[in-house]
Amino acid sequence: MNNQPDTQTAEANSLELKLKGFKVYEVDLPVSKIHPYTRRDFYKIVLSTGHLVIHYADRSIEMEGTSLFFANPHVPYSVERLTDVQKGISCVFSEEFLKPNDRSESLLQSPLFRIGGTPVFLLNDAQKETITPIFQKMLAEQDTDYAFKGELIRTYINLIIHETLKLQPSEGFVKPQNAASRIATLFLELLERQFPIESPNKPLTLRTAQDYALRLSVHVNHLNRAVKEVTGRPTTAHIAERVISEAKALLQHTDWSISEIAYGLGYDYPTYFNNFFKKMTGTSPKTFRV
Template identity: 40%
Template structure:
């Protein structure tokens, strides 16, 4: 396991055991939508201080301590925890009795459904957002009910269970937005953090793409730097610091996710999709997509 990044495979292999949770690492495949949920009854341990390559939502009932980025917070009341994957964090249990639920999912699960699309434009899971929301008794009861429904549905054999689970995840995220706590004093954003937030918002606000008549406008780091009125080298340094990737990589990753969505959910032909995403020639789009997916856009579409 990388000392800097914990993957889902690392999580299943090292952080928790099949003995406790019954997770089978062989059921996880890179590039495919993945969701899992379980109770927190075995969460009386410490986790490594790492970034993650997956999203996580925890309903924490039990005492413990988080180191989140540069901040430390003691959890002594029921809490909803929605960490940003790129912020390193660790959990240290302070009590044997741990209750509640946690669910984890990868970017394919988060980006592959319209019901979750709008949350990418909110403060949830962002570097600058406050990931801890302390809960009143009534809020604990309602959220516990949603997690319980997710858990029961995940154990079921219903063939469309993940459609229901996505809806329940969306409800939990809506509740999080409603309950956004303002009494957790995390350090104010630095100019660098604000710049990254503006970049991330500008990138997200371009999607989803609705029509080939309105192709992607901001396609390169230089485009974003001009929009934000900063030097491109400064923007590159800020993005690299926050994500671990270059600005070009971040843009291309987002374009690839949108390419998959358009191939799945529209009747546009391959050339139209490529043009809408900013590729002047279909061959350029084919080469780009194949580099990420190892298959052509047409082959991808034919597997749907």
């Protein structure tokens, strides 16, 4: 819930987080404009006190008091702060960090993190008194030399998830007036996030407007209308343009075979890729490479 892009980037890419798989830190931020949608590479749980609006997919929710927010790396979000200062504690962790627990996969698929789920919970005084000490213990524990610190932090995260699953999620989500702009922004961010393709063994998974609509938890017709309204171009045009841009880069800057490039871009058969490339560029991949 940081409103400074450089700090957010440092949080997601810090060497410490990559090595340990988790990071816990205090939030004490002055009010600012809306933090724009940015890429997050890790799961995040935030215990926050203040007045804010969380924009999540095509929904927004206004929270005043102490709340819990669960973010997953697959759905961009933004936070608008309405008070002078926001205070709290954030815990950021990777999926790999939580996976040593055999049950962690089901927890990450819970309504707290699941795309289309409800990620925001407003806490009453009793709930705040139950959950706040868990965050405080994580914050203190991460600086110790305890040999099993990671396992203990993992236990605290699971405890927070279980305690939250017993709560009633907030029901104040509304469709904001600028929902079309927000959906279009989410789509374009998610589209860009799919690239670059780093290996033909990890092919592009989101290829159609329907794929993106499912990931963003909106109906495909709703997505198409929003993207066309805001950008003036169809969703499919954006997807095709970005795929062809990546195809050109792979043809020019890698030694992958055309079959490998085709597969990396989600085409099971090179012929389909060749036809697509020629339709978009007027030339074949082989000729373009030469």
